[in-house]
Amino acid sequence: xxxxxxxxxxxxxxxxxxxxxxxxxxxxxxxxxxxxxxxxxxxxxxxxxxxxxxxxxxxxxxxxxxxxxxxxxxxxxxxxxxxxxxxxxxxxxxxxxxxxxxxxxxxxxxxxxxxxxxxxxxxxxxxxxxxxxxxxxxxxxxxxxxxxxxxxxxxxxxxxxxxxxxxxxxxxxxxxxxxxxxxxxxxxxxxxxxxxxxxxxxxxxxxxxxxxxxxxxxxxxxxxxxxxxxxxxxxxxxxxxxxxxxxxxxxxxxxxxxxxxxxxxxxxxxxxxxxxxxxxxxxxxxxxxxxxxxxxxxxxxxxxxxxxxxxxxxxxxxxxxxxxxxxxxxxxxxxxxxxxxxxxxxxxxxxxxxxxxxxxxxxxxxxxxxxxxxxxxxxxxxxxxxxxxxxxxxxxxxxxxxxxxxxx
Amino acid sequence: xxxxxxxxxxxxxxxxxxxxxxxxxxxxxxxxxxxxxxxxxxxxxxxxxxxxxxxxxxxxxxxxxxxxxxxxxxxxxxxxxxxxxxxxxxxxxxxxxxxxxxxxxxxxxxxxxxxxxxxxxxxxxxxxxxxxxxxxxxxxxxxxxxxxxxxxxxxxxxxxxxxxxxxxxx
Ligand code: SF4
Numbered sequence: 172x173x174x175x176x177x178x179x180x181x182x183x184x185x186x187x188x189x190x191x192x193x194x195x196x197x198x199x200x201x202x203x204x205x206x207x208x209x210x211x212x213x214x215x216x217x218x219x220x221x222x223x224x225x226x227x228x229x230x231x232x233x234x235x236x237x238x239x240x241x242x243x244x245x246x247x248x249x250x251x252x253x254x255x256x257x258x259x260x261x262x263x264x265x266x267x268x269x270x271x272x273x274x275x276x277x278x279x280x281x282x283x284x285x286x287x288x289x290x291x292x293x294x295x296x297x298x299x300x301x302x303x304x305x306x307x308x309x310x311x312x313x314x315x316x317x318x319x320x321x322x323x324x325x326x327x328x329x330x331x332x333x334x335x336x337x338x339x340x341x342x343x344x345x346x347x348x349x350x351x352x353x354x355x356x357x358x359x360x361x362x363x364x365x366x367x368x369x370x371x372x373x374x375x376x377x378x379x380x381x382x383x384x385x386x387x388x389x390x391x392x393x394x395x396x397x398x399x400x401x402x403x404x405x406x407x408x409x410x411x412x413x414x415x416x417x418x419x420x421x422x423x424x425x426x427x428x429x430x431x432x433x434x435x436x437x438x439x440x441x442x443x444x445x446x447x448x449x450x451x452x453x454x455x456x457x458x459x460x461x462x463x464x465x466x467x468x469x470x471x472x473x474x475x476x477x478x479x480x481x482x483x484x485x486x487x488x489x490x491x492x493x494x495x496x497x498x499x500x501x502x503x504x505x506x507x508x509x510x511x512x513x514x515x516x517x518x519x520x521x522x523x524x525x526x527x528x529x530x531x532x533x534x535x536x537x538x539x540x541x542x543x544x545x546x547x548x549x550x551x552x553x554x555x556x557x558x559x560x561x562x563x564x565x566x567x568x569x570x571x572x573x574x575x576x577x578x579x
Numbered sequence: 580x581x582x583x584x585x586x587x588x589x590x591x592x593x594x595x596x597x598x599x600x601x602x603x604x605x606x607x608x609x610x611x612x613x614x615x616x617x618x619x620x621x622x623x624x625x626x627x628x629x630x631x632x633x634x635x636x637x638x639x640x641x642x643x644x645x646x647x648x649x650x651x652x653x654x655x656x657x658x659x660x661x662x663x664x665x666x667x668x669x670x671x672x673x674x675x676x677x678x679x680x681x682x683x684x685x686x687x688x689x690x691x692x693x694x695x696x697x698x699x700x701x702x703x704x705x706x707x708x709x710x711x712x713x714x715x716x717x718x719x720x721x722x723x724x725x726x727x728x729x730x731x732x733x734x735x736x737x738x739x740x741x742x743x744x745x746x747x748x749x
Pocket of ligand 1: 321606644669672678701
């Protein structure tokens with residue numbers, strides 16, 4: 172095929188399917204994608220640099236806002252790292268609460284993803300169902316931390332909120348109800364043929380490619396690799412909690428869906444285990460203000476995969492360098508591989524299937540296209556339509572457009 | 580008042596369509612906006628629909644401190660919207676830069692780039708706050724339309740919303 176059969180379609184940065192800005196340029200031959208360029212960086216805010224001018228405790232709240240969906244994971248990774256540098260051992264109860272909140276967060280994140288994915292394939296009923304169920308999880312998080320999204324549980328040396336008996340009962344009630352729902356979704360994924368037909372074979376990523384491009388989280392697990400930081404490098408109390416790493420061999424969007432749904436069931440079990448086996452005691456240990464010099468890498472398993480934080484301290488109250496490698500950043504590299512050879516209509520669901528989080532990714536990359544684009548404003552657009560109709564013998568120039576009123 | 584204007588006024592009041600743009604937020608507020616549209620809060624009962632293109636939208640719901648990268652896009656999207664248009668800044672960082680204030684790649688609040696009609700503080704905002712903001716906006720709009728275009732009154736309406744927020748944030 173020659174070049175001129177190709178059509179280049181730019182998508183983004185603002186587009187209906189994703190909540191965040193990213194720009195994709197896909198090249199098509201007919202309906203098939205032959206090339207894809209991914210432009211990210213719209214959400215780059217410079218958080219890492221900002222970390223270098225804030226105190227450790229301030230950074231916790233800043234890093235929490237790297238991403239509003241997996242906020243707990245980022246602070247866990249950071250606090251863990253700082254605790255290691257300072258030689259602080261957190262109380263066991265605090266470690267249990269960290270795990271508990273992390274799993275509740277995973278539930279909310281996976282439900283959110285399930286909804287978005289369903290919406291992407293036009294299955295809006297399921298979107299509404301999952302988001303309704305997610306509300307129960309958010310209520311628990313709000314009860315726990317006082318905020319629905321950035322709940323600030325972690326602090327250096329432990330956690331900030333304790334769990335009392337009534338909250339424990341509420342959590343148990345929530346997971347019982349949710350378990351029913353998740354089982355229903357599992358049934359749906361297994362028996363609903365339209366769903367399987369729409370998702371199977373879309374966004375293929377072979378085991379070799381997944382390893383080659385360094386995919387993480389549910390993406391690599393759906394390609395048959397059992398890689399989960401909770402198992403390979405256990406932190407907090409994950410080492411003693413019995414749970415399975417869910418894998419699947421479909422290696423496509425369907426596999427990723429199955430992995431996430433089954434992971435939710437595992438999370439529910441972990442939550443139950445934590446509530447049952449949580450010891451009494453303190454929830455914070457004393458941490459020094461000045462963190463001894465040194466460097467550390469700390470890893471956690473975010474809902475989207477492996478989250479790595481690197482912290483270098485110079486012995487003061489302010490770190491020398493903080494680097495965050497969020498899971499979505501790792502998954503982007505495999506994206507192109509997944510898109511090639513697909514149909515254009517599969518682009519949204521393929522992208523959604525890695526559960527991309529631009530807020531996470533974009534802290535580290537700055538892209539500037541420097542391109543000038545032309546914009547047709549309303550008066551010009553109107554003039555264009557008036558001319559168009561005039562050529563066809565209709566005069567619409569007497570119809571007035573609403574004018575800009577001054578609001579300020 | 581011509582019939583067309585009446586119809587347009589009625590349409591904006593009864594069924595405003597929104598478009599959502601993330602100008603560099605942490606995602607928290609974006610998710611809460613979607614939350615407000617889903618069954619529990621169900622903003623759609625006020626006739627609000629989310630649209631994919633700015634050409635169809637009446638209200639631009641913006642989140643996030645404006646990053647240098649999105650600045651021009653935000654302006655473009657605003658320019659593409661038809662009149663009359665409104666902007667809601669959702670979340671503390673959309674109002675003022677919030678936690679990202681001082682980051683080298685962040686410009687500050689949404690109002691550094693485009694005029695904002697309603698500010699909703701909160702990090703993250705609660706869906707209830709979003710609903711309240713939309714109701715306030717529509718109320719002010721109705722009052723203004725009924726008053727036959729007394730812009731001055733409406734202006735004071737918005738500044739009340741603005742003042743409340745200031746007192747909220749101390
Ligand atoms: S206001 Fe807070 S929660 Fe909302 S987008 Fe900004 S940082 Fe995130």
